Amino acid sequence: MLNSFINLLTVSASYTLDLLGRSLEFSVQVLVTISVGLFGASLLVELGVLQKLSALSRPLISLAYLPEICASSFLVSMGSTVAANGMVARFYEDNIIDDREVFLSAAVNSIPAYIREIFTYQIPVVVPALGLSTGLLYASVFIVTALVKIALIVLLGRAFLKRRSYEMDSFQAREGVSLVHAAAKAFRRQIKTFVRISLVYIAATTLIFYLRDRGAFDSMSILPLAEAFRIPSDSFIPLTTYVVSPVLGMSMLGPLIRGGSLSEAQAMVVLMLGSMFMLPVFALRSMVPNYTALFGPRLGLSIVAFSTGISVLVRFVFLLAFLRIT
8 A cells, every 4th residue: 555655656756747847848948038038128128229119100190180299198108008198188188189189199109009019028928939930920910900000090080180280300219328227127127027927838838738648638629619610629728718818828829839739720710719808808907997097988988999899800800811721
């Protein structure tokens, strides 16, 4: 009896060490890439390189016929969307801009977030987690969403706002800082983020390997959702997880893609479905309180509905496209 118990402990310890070893071996390369990407992106922010993208406000503000004063909030949005919308709310309270201008200005202020996340999230986190091809496909959906939003803002502005003349010459990047100071600050700012991502990634990878070793995915071969969208049943866990935590969901998808359990098209179907369920949840949890507090229930909810609706619609179109090739 004692020998059997000792043998069981030995086998369990051996398997646990093997499982952790495989998980760490799989995760190290991805986490190194993520750490370099996070640090590089943060360094560019500290050096003021990304702030120079504020020149994008010149054509955007003028094309959308927005008031020149909204250019200042757009510049602020390069650093903080909340701060920029606070400026728009103040303009609105002071009767400098009307409802339509508030709506479009708040929408414009969300554009820099897409630019920031390309460098701080899509490239350093999503691409390593999903792999180059799938990661770039997912990032392209993000970029298309931003372009669709810009196009709609311009069309709505030209349709409902009056044409204006502009003298915008106040777009300047932040004053330069030393490379050593910027690097030190970038490193400090990213430590907690990297540790959190690393723990999630390693835990998720270990869980996937464990479930696959135990044949857990085999028992879900007849899941209705997997059958309806023609994706393998083992994608159900990453799909439901993605709704709660996109990073965790993508971390769980990564091993499945690399292991051949999911094709790139099937993985994109999972990601699009997860996004369509996650975005309304995120909007209700985070965006609705912020926007209604700044602009009131009517304007705030309309801005949230506009932004979330565009994101869901773009992902639905991509979902249909990927379903056709799976």
